[in-house]
Amino acid sequence: xxxxxxxxxxxxxxxxxxxxxxxxxxxxxxxxxxxxxxxxxxxxxxxxxxxxxxxxxxxxxxxxxxxxxxxxxxxxxxxxxxxxxxxxxxxxxxxxxxxxxxxxxxxxxxxxxxxxxxxxxxxxxxxxxxxxxxxxxxxxxxxxxxxxxxxxxxxxxxxxxxxxxxxxxxxxxxxxxxxxxxxxxxxxxxxxxxxxxxxxxxxxxxxxxxxxxxxxxxxxxxxxxxxxxxxxxxxxxxxxxxxxxxxxxxx
Numbered sequence: 001x002x003x004x005x006x007x008x009x010x011x012x013x014x015x016x017x018x019x020x021x022x023x024x025x026x027x028x029x030x031x032x033x034x035x036x037x038x039x040x041x042x043x044x045x046x047x048x049x050x051x052x053x054x055x056x057x058x059x060x061x062x063x064x065x066x067x068x069x070x071x072x073x074x075x076x077x078x079x080x081x082x083x084x085x086x087x088x089x090x091x092x093x094x095x096x097x098x099x100x101x102x103x104x105x106x107x108x109x110x111x112x113x114x115x116x117x118x119x120x121x122x123x124x125x126x127x128x129x130x131x132x133x134x135x136x137x138x139x140x141x142x143x144x145x146x147x148x149x150x151x152x153x154x155x156x157x158x159x160x161x162x163x164x165x166x167x168x169x170x171x172x173x174x175x176x177x178x179x180x181x182x183x184x185x186x187x188x189x190x191x192x193x194x195x196x197x198x199x200x201x202x203x204x205x206x207x208x209x210x211x212x213x214x215x216x217x218x219x220x221x222x223x224x225x226x227x228x229x230x231x232x233x234x235x236x237x238x239x240x241x242x243x244x245x246x247x248x249x250x251x
Contacts, residue, residue, distance in 0.1 A: 008224040010177065011242045014185065017173040018198035024166050025195045027159045034152040041145040048138040055131045062124045066117055073113035076106040181227070188234055198236045200243045209233035 083103045090096045174182060188197035192208070199207030201221060206213055211232040213221075221228050222239045229236050 007226060008242065010181065010227065011224060011236075011238050013173060013176050014181065014198045014227075014236055015238050015243055017170065017177065017185070018196070020166055020170045020173055021189065021195060024163065024170065027163050027166075030159065031152065031155050034148060034155070038145065038148050038152055041141060041148060045138065045141050045145055048134060048141060052131065052134050052138060055127060055134060059124070059127045059131060062120060062127055066120045066124060069113045069117045069120065073110050073117070076109040076113065079106045080110075185236070188236075192233075192235075196235060198238060199230075200238055200240060206230040206233060206235065206237065208235040213237065 080103055083099045083106070087096065087099050090099065177185075185197045189195045194208075196208050201207065201213050201218055204213055204215075204218070205211060209230060209232050211230065213230070217228060217231075217237075218239070220226070221237050222241070224242075227236060
């Protein structure tokens with residue numbers, strides 16, 4: 001009788017743990033995909049912040065480059081005026097030709113600077129557009145993130161006390177169960193989305209996968225001489241005397 005009592009007690013503890021963990025699962029279902037969505041949005045916002053920072057740096061560099069080319073053109077224009085004034089004072093053809101050459105070179109510098117400035121301004125406008133798009137997307141994603149955080153925080157505040165209580169109960173319930181059974185229990189819970197590792201036999205079927213449980217197996221489950229798992233899904237099977245003690249089962 002001691003062995004039977006021991007197995008029955010283990011089954012009761014496993015069933016009790018399952019009930020507690022199922023309530024915790026319900027809280028997680030209530031949160032839904034929100035924690036993951038918040039995490040993904042936080043990553044996206046962080047990525048956009050980095051992109052915007054880089055775009056602003058590139059934009060500033062491009063603006064400085066445009067300003068530099070414009071300065072070069074102005075300096076060339078000033079040089080041309082200076083060379084033209086010097087032309088009035090030349091004393092021989094060699095000086096005249098040298099100044100004319102300098103003027104031509106300065107004019108080429110102006111043309112090159114103006115060409116580079118036009119190209120740089122086109123690129124600058126593109127960078128400004130990219131920055132505007134990134135900032136707009138950042139604003140949208142930040143608002144979405146803030147809304148999701150508020151929603152998640154509301155659920156957390158509503159369920160936090162109950163979740164803390166259930167986690168404490170779950171931890172306490174686990175203390176009385178041997179490690180071998182706990183490992184099998186945890187593995188089974190991870191295997192199935194509904195988290196059910198301990199189920200009852202309902203209408204001659206496994207309460208987890210709904211496959212038929214043979215009469216002989218049901219008899220063995222009912223005498224509590226050993227822990228029996230469903231041959232189809234591996235969930236631990238318990239009878240109604242374990243799950244609902246004192247409640248009569250309808251024939």
